Amino acid sequence: MSHAICAQHFTDAHAGDVIPLINRALENAKLRRHSDYISRVMLLCTPHYANLVEDMAHHCVAKTNCMNVWGGCASGLLGQGQIFFDQPAIVLALFGESFEPRSDNDHITLCLTENEQALLNHAQLDAVEPDSALLPANTLGLLSYGANYAKMPRIEHGRMCEDDLCSTTLRVCSPMVFNSEGLSFFTDVQTVTESNGLFLIGVDGKQAALALNCPNQQTRPVGLRLQLIHEKGESWIPVMEIHPDGTLGLAAPVGRGQKVRLARRTQQAIDQELLKWQHSVEGTFGSKAPELGVLFTGFERSQLCHEHDNDIAHLLKAFPNTEWLGVFGQAAWLSQSDHIITPPRNNRLSVCLFDTPA
16 A cells, blocks of 8 residues: 555644654555655645645655655645634545646646636636536635635645645546536526626526526525527536516526526435446446545535535445545536536535545
8 A cells, every 4th residue: 555544633723643644644644755756645634734834845845755754734625534624624646656647647736726826827618517516527626715805825835825726636546536516507508688797687587587487596506507508519507686676686697599497406406416427436446446546625515615515425325435625615616627517616525536546
């Protein structure tokens, strides 16, 4: 075994809390700091450690002799089957030489950035989103800022990262990248017959709310979304207001003749998506489970936001024999090189499943 993922919560936050996790990870991975090559160290912390991350990164470098220490603080973490957010907690992942990227092998990049504009300064947003769950992406990204735009410290190469993007890359075997919107539809696809800028007035000749079977009110933040269907993919538009006359106020405009349908996030949606994922996963991994899974998601999809509506629990249940590492922030996205395939969205759930390289 050339990797290990260790997680622990603490009563109070101290920089030295990371040291026992480093020692445990080295032991679990059967790696010796003086004689074995350690390719990557991922140091992920709850915001309680925001002022201590730099010292913790120095501990990681000193204890592992590895300068490729990456990570930082995020709203929530997933490690060893647990979600951490309300108490000081650390998730530490350590990877040996087999994970060192090579040009002729599959790899996956993990990226943290402060805000969407910082991402758009470095990457091009594709015009349409794909309509499939399995995507040709090689980068999982997260907007890592906290509540009220609080800045979260990030680490790259063992030092505080001041650049827009903070990333690390792992060599992996048979990677599969999935995207989940977690949304259930109210009706079949229909056609816009009347609109005015950000207001959707008529669909199929009826009041928009009536035609789309819209509920009377929003049940939770960003709970209702309008799917706008293009020739090559789809877009998702949050419903901001439901007017008494049946008009829907949207976050982006729609035009007459466009195809739309309304959806909302439900706990049952992830179950249906996972069934589709399982079919693809079995085609690649056969009867055995993928060895590792990495999850990036907006905290709208976890118990951080909805205590009794936790999609992450359904994901872990679907892949009980897969070892998981996860980070929760404001919004997740997927990219292929410098092209953003799915833009940052706070209810997006992005997953990469893979085996350890030989």
